Amino acid sequence: MGITKADTVKLISAEGFEFVIHKEAAMISNTLKNMLSSSGGFQETELGEVRFPEISTPILEKLCQFFYYKLRYTNSAAVKNVPEFKIEPEIAIELLMASNFLDC
Amino acid sequence: MSASKPKKSFKIEPFKHKVEMDPDYANNTWKVLEDAIHEIYNHNASGLSFEELYRSAYNMVLHKYGNKLYEGLTTTMTNQLQKVAGQIDAAQGDTFLEELNLKWLDHNKSLQMIRDILMYMDRTYVTNQNKVPVHELGLNLWRDAIVRNGRIRDRLLKTLLDLVHKERTGEVINRGLMRNVTKMFVDLGQTVYLEDFEKPFLDATADFYKAEAQQFISTSDCTDYLRKAEKRLNEEIERVAHYLDQKTESKLTTVVEREMIGNHMKLLVEMENSGLVSMLTNDKYEDLARMYNLFRRVPTGLQTVRDLMTSHLRETGKQLVTDPERQRDPVEFVQRLLDEKDKYDRLIAQSFGNDKTFQNALNSSFEFFINLNTRSPEFISLFVDDKLKKGLKGVSEEDVEGVLDKVMMLFRYLQEKDVFEKYYKQHLAKRLLSGRTVSDDAERSLIVKLKTECGYQFTSKLEGMFTDMKTSKDTMAAFQQKMVEEGNDSDISLQVQVLTTGSWPTQPGAKATLPPEILEQCDKFKNFYLSTHTGRRLSWQTNMGTADLRATFAHSRHELNVSTYQMCILLLFNNADALSYQEIQAATEIPVADLKRNLQSLACVKGRNVLRKEPVGKDVDEDDVFHFNDKFTNKLHKIKIGTVSAQKESEPEKQETRQKVEEDRKPQIEAAIVRIMKSRRLLDHNNIISEVTKQLQSRFLPNPAVIKKRIESLIEREFLERDKNDRRLYRYLA
Structure with missing residues (x-):
C-alpha cells in the first residue's frame, strides 16, 4: 500500500532535521491534531509541514517514536506484553516540556 | 515520563529564569497574537503559522501572563464584534437577516481557529482560574454584542416573527436562513433561545391563532373547523421540524391546541347540524376520529366529547325505549337496541381507537336507558324466543353464538335480571312444550351463558325443565310399549310431558273438560305413571x-x-x-x-x-x-293454527307478572338481610340497605322501601331487634 503525501506530515526540528511521519501518528499529539485539522488555512495545513524552532532533533525524534509507540499499543487488547518505552534520563526534562507543549 | 528527580516542582525553575531575561516579552508576544486575531477575522489566516501562534500563547501562559492573554482576547474580540454589529445594523431590509447569518457563520469559524491556537490557555489557565473557555466566551460576547444589542435585538425578533407570520399566511420564506438563525439562538444557550426567541414567538403564535380561531368559528361548521385546525397543527409541527428547536414542538402545539381547540371545545361539539351529535347520527367516522385526536390533546377535551356523547346516547336511548310506537313489536324493539349498540361499538372502534373510557360511557348509557323501560326484560326474552323459534333457521353456528352473545350483552345491562328470568322461563316452557325450538344446542348454549353470568342458582330451574323433557320422552316410550303389549292400541296417540312443579311456570286452576276419548287415554297414562312413581300427584295443564x-x-x-x-x-x-x-x-x-x-x-x-x-x-x-x-x-x-302465543303481555298480565316478581323478591331480600346480620351482628339501617343492594345487584335492584319493610317483618318474626340505646341500629337474634 503506497503512502501519499496527503497521509503524511513533515516535522522539522530546531536544527532543520525533517521527520516525515503519518498524520495518523502525528494526531497522537492534541496540538498537532488541532493544527492539522483546524478549519482555517494556516501555513502548516497548506504546506503539510510544521517547524518547531524550540524542539531539538533528538527530542523530536523521540517524540515521533513515541507517537508510533502509542499508536501501536493504545487500545489493542491483543498485545499482552506492552514493551517499556525507554527514556534516557538526560533528555527527560526536555522531553517532558515538549510533551506538555504538544499535549501528548 | 517519570525519569526526573522527584524533588520539588521542577517545572517552575527554568521558567522563572526566562521571565527575568525578557521584561518586554509579554507585550511583544501579545502583539503578535492580537494581529493574528485580526487577520483571522479578515480571512487572512493563510500567512500565519499555527505553531508560532500556539507557541506564543503557550509561552505567555507559562510565563504567568495568562491573565493578560485572556483579557486581551476579550477586549479584542469585543471590539471586533462591535464593528460587526455596526455592519449588521447597516444592512437594509431583507439583507439584514442574511448579513446577520453570514457574520454569525464567520464568527463561528474565526472563533474556532482562535480557540485552536489558544488551546493551551484553555487547557491550563482557564481550568485553573475557573474562567469561561474561549469558545463559550466567544458565544457570550456575540450574544451581548449582537443578539442583545439595543439596535439589533428588537429588529431581529420582529424580522423573525414577520417571516413566520408570512409563512402562516401562505407565503414562501427562506427556511434555511430561518433555521440557521434559530440554531444560532440555540447555540448561544437554552436561556437565550427561550427568552430572546421562543417566548415572544409563542406569544405571537397565541395571538395569531386566537384571531384565526375567532374567524374560523364564525365562518365554518364543525367539520371544516376541525379540518383546518388539524391542518394548522400539522403545519406547526412541520415548522418545528424545519427550523425550530425540537423542544419547542410540545410548547407550540400546546399553544395551538389551546387557542384552536381548548378555548372553543363546547362551542365546537355543540355546533348545530355539524357538531358531535350530527357526526354521531350520520356515522361520520372520519370526522369523529379527527375530533377525537384533536380533543385528546387538550385537557378535559375527551371528557367534553364523552359527556356530550353520553347525554346524546341517553337522550336518544330514552326516546327509543319509551316510544310507545316502538313497543308494539318487541323483536323490532330489541333489534333496534342491538343495532344502536352495534353502531356505537363500530364507531368507538373506528373513530375513538377503542378508548376504554368511551366504552364505559357507552355501557353506562345503555344501562341507564334500558332500565328506563320496565318491559325491557320481557322484550329481550321475547327477542330470544323469536330467534330460537324461527330466526335462527339456516344460520351457521357461529352466527347463532353471535346473536346470543349480543343478547347476553343487553342482559348484562338489565337491573331486573329476575324479571328476565321469569319471562324467559315462560317463553322457554312454551317453546319446549310446543316443540318449537329450532336448535337444542342454541338453547343450551344460552343457558350456559346465563349460568356463567349469574351463577348456578339462576339457571337451575331452567335446567330442570330440560331434564323434565328428557325424562318425559323415556316415560312415553315405556308407556307406549305397555299399551301395545296390553293391546290397548287406540286411534289417539297421547304424548305426555311430566313437569316438575316449581321448575315450570304453571298456572294453577287452568282447567278444561277434555273430550271423553282423550280423557280415557289420560287416565290410562295416569295409572301407568303412578304405578311406577308412587306418592306423586299428576294434574293436567290443558292450557299448555x-x-x-x-x-x-x-x-x-x-x-x-x-x-x-x-x-x-x-x-x-x-x-x-x-x-x-x-x-x-x-x-x-x-x-x-x-x-x-x-x-x-x-x-x-x-x-x-x-x-x-x-x-x-x-x-x-x-x-x-x-x-x-x-x-x-x-x-x-x-x-x-297458531294461538295468539308468546306475544308480549297485555297490561293485566304484565301487572300479574310484576306482582309475582315482587313476591319472589321478598324471600331473597330477607335471606340477604339475615346473611348479612348473621355475620355482622349489629348494623345500622343505611349499611344494611347498601349491603343488601350490593348482594342482590346481580339479580335486581332492590327498592330501599321494600328492604325496610322486610326488616320490619324480620323484627316481627324475631330474627332481628332494634338496639335499645340506639334506635338506628339493628341486632341479630340467634
Missing part, C-alpha cells in the same frame, strides 16, 4: 298442550296442528254443525280469555278459518254462533 287432528272438509282433507283448547272446541263439531259461544263454553269450561283467543284463531284468521263465525267480525263476542266451515280450502296439507 297441542294436538294434531285429521279433518275432512268438502273439498279436501287436512292435518291440523292446534292447541289442546282448540282441539276440545273442534271435537265438539264432530257431533254438531253449529254451536253458540255459550254452548262451547259450557261444554269445554275453558277460561273466558283463552276461549275467546282460541276461537278467534279458529274463525277469524284468513287461510286458517276452519270455523265460520256469525256475525262476521274480527273479535269474538259472547253472542256469536260458530259453524263448521265445510268450504275450507288451503293449498297445504298440514296446517298450523
